Amino acid sequence: MDKFMVFFNFCGDVFAYDFKTSFVFSLNILTYDVLNKYNEGNSIKEIKVLLTNKYDKTSIDKAIEALNILIDNKIISSHNKESNENFNVVTDKNCEALTLMLTNRCNFNCNYCFEKNKKKKDMSKEIIKKAIDLLFLDNDNDKKTISFFGGEPLLKVDLIEYAINYIKQNNWNNLAVFSITTNGSLYNDRIMEIIKQNNIYIMTSVDGNKEIHDKNRVTMDNKPTFDLIMDKVKMYSDLKSISTFKNTITKETVKDYFDFYKYCNNNDLDLTTAIVADEEVGFNNENDVDELINVYKDICTYYINSVKQNESIQLPPFLRSFASLYPDIRSDNFCPINDKFTIDTNGDMYACHRFCGDDNFIVGNINDIKSLNPIHYNKDLSYCNECWAKRICLGGCIHENYIYSGNIVKSNDALCKLRKSSIELTVAIYGSLCKNAPDKLRNIIGESLYDKNTLRYLPLYNL
Numbered sequence: 001m002d003k004f005m006v007f008f009n010f011c012g013d014v015f016a017y018d019f020k021t022s023f024v025f026s027l028n029i030l031t032y033d034v035l036n037k038y039n040e041g042n043s044i045k046e047i048k049v050l051l052t053n054k055y056d057k058t059s060i061d062k063a064i065e066a067l068n069i070l071i072d073n074k075i076i077s078s079h080n081k082e083s084n085e086n087f088n089v090v091t092d093k094n095c096e097a098l099t100l101m102l103t104n105r106c107n108f109n110c111n112y113c114f115e116k117n118k119k120k121k122d123m124s125k126e127i128i129k130k131a132i133d134l135l136f137l138d139n140d141n142d143k144k145t146i147s148f149f150g151g152e153p154l155l156k157v158d159l160i161e162y163a164i165n166y167i168k169q170n171n172w173n174n175l176a177v178f179s180i181t182t183n184g185s186l187y188n189d190r191i192m193e194i195i196k197q198n199n200i201y202i203m204t205s206v207d208g209n210k211e212i213h214d215k216n217r218v219t220m221d222n223k224p225t226f227d228l229i230m231d232k233v234k235m236y237s238d239l240k241s242i243s244t245f246k247n248t249i250t251k252e253t254v255k256d257y258f259d260f261y262k263y264c265n266n267n268d269l270d271l272t273t274a275i276v277a278d279e280e281v282g283f284n285n286e287n288d289v290d291e292l293i294n295v296y297k298d299i300c301t302y303y304i305n306s307v308k309q310n311e312s313i314q315l316p317p318f319l320r321s322f323a324s325l326y327p328d329i330r331s332d333n334f335c336p337i338n339d340k341f342t343i344d345t346n347g348d349m350y351a352c353h354r355f356c357g358d359d360n361f362i363v364g365n366i367n368d369i370k371s372l373n374p375i376h377y378n379k380d381l382s383y384c385n386e387c388w389a390k391r392i393c394l395g396g397c398i399h400e401n402y403i404y405s406g407n408i409v410k411s412n413d414a415l416c417k418l419r420k421s422s423i424e425l426t427v428a429i430y431g432s433l434c435k436n437a438p439d440k441l442r443n444i445i446g447e448s449l450y451d452k453n454t455l456r457y458l459p460l461y462n463l
């Protein structure tokens with residue numbers, strides 16, 4: 001018997017998530033029992049019999065009536081497969097993002113840096129021009145993101161200005177969104193002016209609180225860098241509204257992550273999070289994954305308790321987008337490998353910057369490629385066919401898959417556990433906000449997704 005629901009306890013509430021219809025329900029003991037028995041394959045008649053000694057007849061009848069209505073309206077999946085909605089996933093999108101590795105030089109000497117051993121090289125203007133032409137070539141009027149990456153891209157401000165001016169000369173600027181990923185040490189008046197004038201979104205890499213950060217991220221002469229970055233952020237207060245702190249969690253920094261989340265909240269700093277994909281310091285076995293999941297859970301509990309007390313707090317950054325609960329919206333967790341391309345300093349092309357430097361993943365060179373079609377990957381999801389989380393997870397990051405299983409379309413048990421857990425927490429926080437702080441949710445997802453015809457939540461705890 002195919003199941004279609006998973007259940008979670010979170011902060012005193014019980015939630016069910018129907019992963020085929022993509023609806024979330026908050027439950028009491030009775031509705032939990034009814035849904036759980038139904039999910040196990042029992043018929044309505046059997047459920048009534050099974051619960052007779054536990055609840056009074058009127059309560060059971062009311063809960064069963066609600067269940068029948070929800071099945072008829074396809075809000076809860078039916079055991080009759082033919083009447084179920086398709087468990088479809090939205091994956092189509094045009095190529096919309098270009099990452100330019102402007103240089104592999106850097107003014108820092110971070111302990112784990114993967115650029116260190118590369119020959120020092122800057123990208124040429126000719127390569128930048130060809131890459132931008134390719135991005136806008138099949139101009140479909142969708143927004144395009146141009147990300148300046150490195151090494152330290154702010155060492156090559158001249159190339160950033162060149163790229164932006166070239167886009168402006170071609171009248172593509174209305175379609176262009178810019179971002180820079182930087183170590184945050186080089187902000188100055190000139191750079192701030194360029195950033196503001198062109199609405200560039202900034203991602204400043206920070207490893208965690210001062211102690212953790214300074215252990216890894218040091219200058220060429222081995223000096224710590226945390227205070228340097230925070231001083232810059234204070235000096236250019238505009239940075240707070242246009243930037244986010246990008247924190248990559250490793251096995252070594254995971255203990256600090258909760259504190260760093262609080263630090264960012266207290267200092268009004270936006271935080272994004274990635275987990276490192278690395279055999280040595282990554283989360284490659286069940287114990288390490290469990291430690292990270294426990295930190296995630298603590299942060300989510302802290303978040304919901306703060307929301308309940310009306311405190312201002314940012315969403316835990318490791319949650320999936322709530323939009324991925326909406327079946328017609330493509331999950332933002334879909335590895336956008338076919339929607340983007342990365343150009344290395346020498347013009348070599350990769351589908352994602354994380355593969356840069358691995359010759360197995362060079363998909364061409366900008367000097368030879370005339371169209372983006374040749375770099376498309378066939379992202380086969382057959383490994384995930386039986387998984388309840390697939391609508392949202394969609395097989396995850398193919399780079400993580402490759403590092404841990406040697407295969408871009410195959411995960412491993414520990415990684416899947418982590419992915420499913422962050423999806424469970426996303427569903428639980430969504431349900432919890434629906435139940436306890438609907439105005440807060442409305443602010444996060446916007447009026448159209450909050451509309452009663454679109455909301456993916458139903459309260460079943462008052463029956």
Ligand code: SF4
Pocket residue numbers: 383384387388389390391393394395396411415416417419420
């Ligand atoms: S959790 Fe694992 S099996 Fe499930 S969709 Fe993600 S990668 Fe696939």
Ligand code: SF4
Pocket residue numbers: 334335336337352353354396397398399400
């Ligand atoms: S491989 Fe990972 S990092 Fe690269 S595009 Fe896919 S999800 Fe993003």
